[in-house]
Amino acid sequence: MSQETNTLYPVFLKVRNLQVLIVGGGNVALEKLTFLTKSSPDAVVEMVAPYFREETLERAKQYNVKITKRRFRKSMLKKRHIVIATTDSPKVNKRVYELARKRFLLCNIADVPELCDFYMGGIVTKGNVKIAISTNGKSPTTAKRLRQFFEEVIPDNIDDLVQNLNEYRKTIKGDFEEKVETLNEFTKGLINKN
Numbered sequence: 001m002s003q004e005t006n007t008l009y010p011v012f013l014k015v016r017n018l019q020v021l022i023v024g025g026g027n028v029a030l031e032k033l034t035f036l037t038k039s040s041p042d043a044v045v046e047m048v049a050p051y052f053r054e055e056t057l058e059r060a061k062q063y064n065v066k067i068t069k070r071r072f073r074k075s076m077l078k079k080r081h082i083v084i085a086t087t088d089s090p091k092v093n094k095r096v097y098e099l100a101r102k103r104f105l106l107c108n109i110a111d112v113p114e115l116c117d118f119y120m121g122g123i124v125t126k127g128n129v130k131i132a133i134s135t136n137g138k139s140p141t142t143a144k145r146l147r148q149f150f151e152e153v154i155p156d157n158i159d160d161l162v163q164n165l166n167e168y169r170k171t172i173k174g175d176f177e178e179k180v181e182t183l184n185e186f187t188k189g190l191i192n193k194n
């Protein structure tokens, strides 16, 4: 039996430097906006839809998200890096996807894996440490449960280790290779109990 492998390549985007458009303002839009801003409160986002849920408007206000109350238009893809479509019209979602592809924009049609250039993942954040989880689009529920599991088991003070090593690395003398060796020697006990 051949085992499937996840070949997606994860990256950690500086969304404060990117222009993100969310098409739609309903339940799914709120869910995507919530996870996006939870992980990246500094994301630069605009939302376009004729109708917005009250909770979406509240969340948007909290995170300086620009609200545009009208139907999606092609011109709204100008000067955009990423577009996420969440409308209840498969036709509109498909159009967003096709226009985005033409412009080489990264596109996610929420909950429609075949119309996604990337997937949103489960995300665990502890200070400077962030873990992103994907099930290759196969089981969002598993991604959510794994996220909850790692939120529990990763100690809140994991960031102290990062901060301390960041300080320590500034004090080490020597060339690049010596520094790498010192840092590796210093931390090897973290994974090898012997």
Ligand SMILES: C[C@@]1(CC(=O)O)C2=NC(=C\c3[nH]c(c(CCC(=O)O)c3CC(=O)O)Cc3[nH]c(c(CC(=O)O)c3CCC(=O)O)/C=C3\N/C(=C\2)[C@@H](CCC(=O)O)[C@]3(C)CC(=O)O)/[C@H]1CCC(=O)O
Pocket (backbone or CB within 6 Å): 031, 032, 035, 036, 108, 109, 110, 111, 112, 113, 116, 118, 119, 120, 121, 122, 123, 133, 134, 135, 136, 137, 138, 139, 140, 141, 143, 144, 147
């Ligand atoms: C991780 C997370 C992030 C986020 O949403 O930002 C995320 N989905 C989450 C939850 C969730 N979504 C759904 C359920 C109900 C259970 C279920 O239906 O399975 C639950 C669970 C729940 O809510 O309990 C519905 C759903 N989602 C997709 C489909 C279509 C399909 O699978 O074919 C359907 C069916 C729609 C329908 O019935 O029509 C598809 C996608 N959802 C993804 C991401 C991408 C793959 C991620 C991966 O590789 O694992 C992908 C491919 C595209 C995308 O949307 O990016 C977030 C958890 C965040 C957290 O808690 O930390």
Ligand SMILES: NC(=O)c1ccc[n+]([C@@H]2O[C@H](COP(=O)([O-])OP(=O)(O)OC[C@H]3O[C@@H](n4cnc5c(N)ncnc54)[C@H](O)[C@@H]3O)[C@@H](O)[C@H]2O)c1
Pocket (backbone or CB within 6 Å): 023, 024, 025, 026, 027, 028, 029, 048, 049, 050, 051, 052, 053, 070, 071, 072, 086, 087, 088, 089, 092, 111
């Ligand atoms: N609610 C869920 O949890 C859920 C789960 C799985 C699948 N879905 C599916 O996802 C889709 C969206 O669900 P929802 O609950 O967010 O719907 P919703 O009715 O809450 O929101 C739909 C949004 O799309 C907007 N919209 C419609 N036409 C538009 C256009 N031309 N341009 C811009 N925006 C437009 C509406 O104004 C509204 O803001 C539906 O097809 C639904 O069946 C929803």
